[in-house]
Amino acid sequence: MSDANQISYWELIKNGILKENTIFKLALSLCPAIAVTTSLKNGFFMGVAVVFVQVMVNLTVSAMRKFIHQRIRLPIFMLVISGWVTVVNLLMDAYVPDVYKEVGLYIQLIVAFASILARAEMFASKNRLTPSLFDGLGMGLGFLVALVFISIFRELFGKGTILGVSIIGAKPLLILVLPAGGFFAVGILMALFNWLYARYAAKPGAH
Amino acid sequence: MERSRDQNRLIVSTSPHIRSEETTQHIVWSVNLALLPAALMGIYFFGPMAAAIIAVSITTAVLCEYGYQKALKKRVTIDDGSAVLTGLLFGLTLPPSVPLYIPFVGSFVAIVLAKQLFGGLGFNIFNPALIGRAFVQISFPKLMTVWLEPTAAFVFIDAKTTATPLGILKEEGLQKLLEHSGTYLNLYTNMLFGHRPGSLGETSVVALLMGAAFLLYRRYISWHIPVSFLSTAGLLAWVFGGSEGLFTGDPVLHLLSGGIILSAFFMATDYVTSPSIRKGQIIFGIGCGFLTMLIRLKGGYPEGVMFAILLMNCFSPLIDRSFRSNVFGAAERKGLLK
Incomplete structure (x- = not known):
């Protein structure tokens, strides 16, 4: 991890999205992944908030x-994280108040995300600014992608809509928008992701 | 020549050396057989739709098991009857008026999500049929609470929708229930034979007890779980179930209504998801009875058997571990942590 100079920036992003995907691979931060993914809109904005915090934290810590x-590095990291979470919290409250009303609590909970602290500790505190930026971007995007997939699955099959637009015209499986169904959805998509990833990784050429 | 024949006389094999006829397969098919009277009574009271629901449920369960095992290149084990049993049990817990996609979805969830994804027969933590039931209960709350008046005619009739005895008891009280059927005797007889609204296979207590007696006689199930389950529920119904203070409840009514007889004998006794040590089984039964009555009397649902058993399923491994007997000949373990 320390000799990041040899890894290309694209590799860093791919690492965050595929190999070390926060939710599907590391199974971290599952609480918001279940709590906010009842609709695509909520899931998307939650993911964007995490991308922002992860990138800014990585940059700050690296600098x-x-x-x-x-x-005292861990308390310092926590202070940096809380600072950026406060920024994103206020921004979302100001510009997307309807989303904030539903996911606000979980935005504040980003402070306690294991994945963000872990990247600050494992990567940003040991690497220069640019690799840290791309590492944060990759990890954040991995989280965003996972949240988008989970919330599309849950909104489509739980409410029959995508972004509030009716697609199916009925509510096929109400359980999917309830917390219990969230576990089902995350479990099924996690299995699917790992199955596809195993096939991809087994191909020659892919590392 | 002589020598080699003598050698063949000594056959060395690993234990077990004595095998009984009673394989898993045999026991599971016997449980299926024991459920047959209840299924037939359900069809008798609720008409051909009931038969269709049970058929869809069983077919889906078997096909899902076959498809999953084929797709994952595992040994196909549909002939052990456990998929049929899951489908049958799940079908019997459904209201007779549900559209046919509900048994389809529920059986799929029961077999694929609750059984095969955990590793198949013997590895599932929760009773698959009950997971299927809980899944459809939560997914289709409206459809799952439409109950039909029994018709007892084997024919298609536009049956009247009504409330179950437990529903009436919960919402309007015992008096209303009595008005419905006249005398106490009438009420009890109707509930005993199954002439009451409810899930397909849960209404006929007589048919269920016949099946249960068969299983108890063949010692496929032990009395520990059903007896502790039902007596705890009955006791709590008597103490807290009345509207005029303590000790005025009607335990008989509570035991005859809902799915408690079906569940206590056929679901709570599932080998895989219940404790295997006798003492543990009694604790398990008491827990089921307590949770059932807690949900029935204080909770939001009129019937609590399903969630009670599922919750106690979680505790089965823990119960088994805390009542584990010492290995014969091993030194007794001392200290707080055994």
Whole structure:
């Protein structure tokens, strides 16, 4: 991980989306993945918020890495994360109030995301600015992609709509918009993702 | 020559050396047989639609098991009867008026999500039929609470929709239920034979008890879970079930209504999802009875058997572990943590 200079930026993004996908591969941050994915709109904005926080945290930590004392690095990381979460929290409250009303609590919970702290600790604090930027972008996009897939699945089959537009014309499986159905949805999509990924990774040429 | 014949006399094999006729297959098909009277009574009371629902449910379950095992290149085990049993049990818990896609969806969920994804027969944590039931209950709340008046005619009749005895008991009280059927005796007889609205296979207590007696006689199920389940539920119904204070409830009415007889004998006793040690089975039964009555008397649903058993299924491994007997000859473990 420390010799990131040899890995291309594209590899860093791919790593976040495929190999170390926060939800489907690492199974981290599942609480918001189940709580906010009842509609595509909520899932998308939650994902965007995470991309923003992850990128900004990685940049900040990477820029300050020479000044952070090893002993107190975790509290410092937490302060940085809380700072950027506050920024995204206020931004969403101001510009997308209807989404914020539903997912606001989970936006604030981004502070406690294991994945964000983990990237700050494992990557940004050991790497220069540009690789940290792309690592944050990759990890955040991985989360966004997962959330979008889960919320499309749940909104389509739970409410019969996509972005509020009726597609099926009925509510096929109400359970999918309830928390119990969230677990079903995440489990099924996780299995599908890993199955496809295993086939992709087994191909020659893909690493 | 002589030598080699002598050698063949000693056959060395690993244990077990004594095999009984009673394979898993045999037991599961016997349970299917034991459920047959209840299924027939359901068809008798609720007409051909009931038969169609049970048929769709069983067919889907078997096809899903076959398809899943084929797709994953596993050994196909549909002949062990467990998929048929899951389909049959699930079908018997459905209201007789549901459209036919409900048994289809529920059986699919029961076999694929609740059974095969956990590893197949013997590895599922929860009773598959009950997971299927819970899934459709939550997905189709309106369709799953339409109950039909029994017709007892084997014919298509536009049956009247009505409320189940438990529903009436919960919403309007015992008095209303009595008005409905005249005397206490009438009420009890109707509920005993199954002439009451309810799920397909749960109404006829007599038919269910016949099947249960057969299983108990063949020792395929033990009395521990049903007895502790039903007596706990009955006791709680008597103490807390009345409208005029403590000890005025009607335990008989509570035991005859809902799916408690079907569940206590055929679902709570599932080998895979219930404890296998006797003491543990009694704890399991008490837990089921307690949770059932808690939901019936205080919860939002009129019937709580399904969620009660599913919740206790979670505890089965824990119960089994805490009542584990010491290995014979091994030193007794000391200290707080055994």
